[in-house]
Amino acid sequence: MLLRCPISLVDETLEILRAAGRRGTEGIVLWLARRPLGDGSLIAEAFVPEHTAEVDVFRIPPTGMTALMVHLKARKLALAAQVHSHPAEAFHSRADDAWAIVCHEGALSIVVPQFAKGVTAANFLDRSASFCLSPDDRWLEVPAHDLPQYLMLT
Known part of the structure; x- marks a missing residue:
């Protein structure tokens, strides 16, 4: 499934991740799109969930x-x-x-x-590692x- 993400949301995401890195913790951003998800879905929002984080892990509590x-329900997003x-x-x-939040087949x-240090929208795809959830529930690196x-990126 192809996702389209505006450059502005990549910039917003990277700033959130860098801010967490300045605190010495991992950062987490969830990309939300209009329902239903489908091929070509446009990311509409970069959402920071309530979470705890350390240098090498984050967790989103039940709350x-x-x-x-x-x-998601109020904004009709997925x-x-x-x-x-x-x-x-x-x-x-x-x-x-173990702590992945996205859990549908094909999820990214x-x-x-480096806590997003030196990562920009222009080099985001080259510097990051992307993984897709397989039908048998394994995270496979996307070459x-x-x-x-x-x-x-749009």
Whole structure:
């Protein structure tokens, strides 16, 4: 499934991740799109859920999940992808697998390295690592040459 994301929301996402990095923690941003999700869905909002974070992990508590569900219902949105930062390399860790918020087949999880330091909208796709949830519930890395089938910056 192809998602389209405005450059302005990539910029907003990166600033949120950098702010978390300045605090010494991972950052998390959820990309929301109009329902129903489908091929070509446009990301409409960068949403920061209630969460706790440390240098190498984030968690969204039950109250944060409830608030997210209320927000999604009220705005007629769906959770399309998650974007979070790591302190060093961009990869999908065991914690990322266990605490992933997006859980539908084809969902995207994007990991931004170095707490997003030096990452811009122009180099976002090159610097980040992108993962897609497979039919058998595994996060598979999307090779750079295949990424345009999953995500387009507009």
